[in-house]
Amino acid sequence: MSVLLLLSRAGPAALLLVLYLQMGASNTTEGSGWNVITLDLQVQQTAEPNEEVPVTLKLTSEVKECLVVKTYLKSSGQLEGASHDYKFTACLCEDYPRTFFWDIQSNYTVEITAVVDVIRQLNICPEDRAVIPIKANRFYTFRTLQII
Numbered sequence: 001m002s003v004l005l006l007l008s009r010a011g012p013a014a015l016l017l018v019l020y021l022q023m024g025a026s027n028t029t030e031g032s033g034w035n036v037i038t039l040d041l042q043v044q045q046t047a048e049p050n051e052e053v054p055v056t057l058k059l060t061s062e063v064k065e066c067l068v069v070k071t072y073l074k075s076s077g078q079l080e081g082a083s084h085d086y087k088f089t090a091c092l093c094e095d096y097p098r099t100f101f102w103d104i105q106s107n108y109t110v111e112i113t114a115v116v117d118v119i120r121q122l123n124i125c126p127e128d129r130a131v132i133p134i135k136a137n138r139f140y141t142f143r144t145l146q147i148i
Contacts, residue, residue: 036133037061037069037092041114043143047106052081053145055102057114059092065131066093068124071100074113080105091125106147113142 040058047053061067072087073079083102090098104112118137122128 035062036136037067037116037118037139039114039116039139039141041112041141041143043112043145045144046146046148049107049147050080050105052103052105055104055112055114057100057116058097059099059116060097061092061094063131063133064094066091066096066125066129067118067132068092068121068130069098070117070119072115073102073104074115075104075106076111077106077108079110079112080107089119089121089124091130093125104145106145109144109146111142111144113140115140 038060042056116139
């Protein structure tokens with residue numbers, strides 16, 4: 001109750017600021033037309049049990065500087081196949097998009113999540129001119145692979 005009393009005494013600018021922060025508008029780029037990293041995850045929708053399924057992740061960046069990214073897959077269940085464990089570390093630049101490939105197998109329907117972490121690591125990008133975003137350093141997208 002004391003919080004409401006304090007807010008009622010605050011000026012209009014303070015109330016507007018509280019509303020703005022509560023809505024989360026200060027920590028999202030949604031609707032601004034600018035994304036640090038764009039992920040395009042390609043996985044077929046259905047497969048037979050134990051069928052090898054290719055997974056492709058295309059990354060692009062709208063940041064002028066380069067980013068060091070570590071990319072890997074997570075899943076809602078156990079995946080088979082050697083390449084699902086691979087983690088890739090690479091340099092992602094605005095003028096140099098990257099594509100990563102995995103081959104997976106499963107005996108049951110799984111949700112596959114591609115995770116991209118922006119990390120601090122030397123000797124990956126040219127001349128070590130990579131940057132780290134202030135607000136977000138983990139990006140992900142997911143698809144469902146249905147086993148029929």
